[in-house]
Amino acid sequence: MSTQGRYTTEPAEWSWEVPAQGAARFTWEYDDGRDRLLALYQKGKDKQWDGMRRIDWDLEVDPYDPLGTPDEAMSLYGSRYWVAMNEADRALLRQHYASWQFSQFLHGEQGAMVCAARIVESVPDLDAKFYSATQTMDEARHAEIYGRFLHEKIGMLYPIDDNLQSLLGDTLRDSRWDMPYLGMQVLIEGLALAAFGMIRDTTDKPLPKQILAYVMQDEARHVAFGRMALRDYYKQLSDAELREREEFVIEGCYLMRNRLRGLEVLENFGIPAAEAAELTESSDFLRLFRKLLFSRIVPCVKDIGLWGPRLQQAYVDLGVLELGDSSLDLLMTQDEEIAERMDAERFAAEEQARVTEVTETVAQGAEASE
Ligand SMILES: [Fe+2]
Numbered sequence: 154m155s156t157q158g159r160y161t162t163e164p165a166e167w168s169w170e171v172p173a174q175g176a177a178r179f180t181w182e183y184d185d186g187r188d189r190l191l192a193l194y195q196k197g198k199d200k201q202w203d204g205m206r207r208i209d210w211d212l213e214v215d216p217y218d219p220l221g222t223p224d225e226a227m228s229l230y231g232s233r234y235w236v237a238m239n240e241a242d243r244a245l246l247r248q249h250y251a252s253w254q255f256s257q258f259l260h261g262e263q264g265a266m267v268c269a270a271r272i273v274e275s276v277p278d279l280d281a282k283f284y285s286a287t288q289t290m291d292e293a294r295h296a297e298i299y300g301r302f303l304h305e306k307i308g309m310l311y312p313i314d315d316n317l318q319s320l321l322g323d324t325l326r327d328s329r330w331d332m333p334y335l336g337m338q339v340l341i342e343g344l345a346l347a348a349f350g351m352i353r354d355t356t357d358k359p360l361p362k363q364i365l366a367y368v369m370q371d372e373a374r375h376v377a378f379g380r381m382a383l384r385d386y387y388k389q390l391s392d393a394e395l396r397e398r399e400e401f402v403i404e405g406c407y408l409m410r411n412r413l414r415g416l417e418v419l420e421n422f423g424i425p426a427a428e429a430a431e432l433t434e435s436s437d438f439l440r441l442f443r444k445l446l447f448s449r450i451v452p453c454v455k456d457i458g459l460w461g462p463r464l465q466q467a468y469v470d471l472g473v474l475e476l477g478d479s480s481l482d483l484l485m486t487q488d489e490e491i492a493e494r495m496d497a498e499r500f501a502a503e504e505q506a507r508v509t510e511v512t513e514t515v516a517q518g519a520e521a522s523e
């Protein structure tokens with residue numbers, strides 16, 4: 154099923170080339186992996202799953218209400234545009250919002266796959282190369298699943314958001330090997346995880362709930378990897394080098410806050426750009442959403458040792474400083490448990506259906522032989 158013709162606005166180009174910088178590194182030492190990283194690699198192998206089978210694609214999705222999003226969550230809610238809309242317009246708006254959101258997830262997953270592959274290439278040690286190879290596969294599966302959901306269930310895609318593309322470009326163009334970790338594993342993945350989590354926990358639609366819960370089960374490993382690798386490495390850096398990383402994080406965080414507006418959606422509904430921005434800024438729901446989006450990034454940044462005064466000041470300005478105290482470990486354990494519980498419930502329901510079917514067949518057999 155081609156994506157051409159499904160974009161709300163055609164992308165300016167059908168491919169995007171980011172020139173590669175830095176070295177591809179080989180090592181001839183095959184036997185001195187760090188235990189924690191190798192354990193994570195083993196877990197990555199053990200926990201591979203196939204979205205073709207694990208996800209119940211037969212579940213129907215209403216393209217005009219794919220997530221069960223409440224009206225209040227749409228930034229137009231309550232405005233004069235909202236009042237002028239009829240039910241059909243509002244249904245279309247819901248489709249566009251869900252499409253925009255999941256399209257950014259899809260493009261982000263492709264970016265994660267490319268960054269993980271870049272880490273395989275550039276990181277010096279074999280244990281990290283092994284681990285990243287499993288993550289590359291994880292991200293391929295995620296991109297496949299979000300792509301299928303958008304093509305088959307929502308039927309519409311949005312191009313990559315400018316801010317997301319810009320951050321992805323900066324992350325990939327940098328020749329220092331730790332930058333793809335910092336840009337992708339900490340910033341983009343951290344942001345995506347928070348957004349996945351909010352939808353997973355609020356949607357009442359079974360298909361997107363399954364997708365998000367299972368993808369998040371993998372993402373917990375990705376965050377763990379980024380933290381481990383960077384915490385070790387940043388202990389060895391000079392103050393000046395650490396400040397450079399902090400500047401990158403600060404800039405990335407502002408970019409991402411701006412990314413979260415989905416102004417393209419409103420512009421597609423004929424609302425002038427300036428007014429769309431104003432409506433979005435004044436939406437209470439969006440303000441809360443934005444703050445929650447940093448819930449995975451701030452504690453991670455603090456944990457890896459990037460916590461200088463300028464960075465703290467930026468987080469005060471963004472209103473998210475206190476999130477640094479929340480427990481990432483707890484959040485990630487919960488992510489894994491939610492997916493496991495969902496599996497258990499689904500298997501229990503299938504088992505029950507099977508038992509009922511057998512009982513009925515036996516009863517029919519008994520009737521027939523009477
Ligand atoms: Fe992913």
Ligand SMILES: [Fe+2]
Nearest residue numbers: 265342372375
């Ligand atoms: Fe990931």
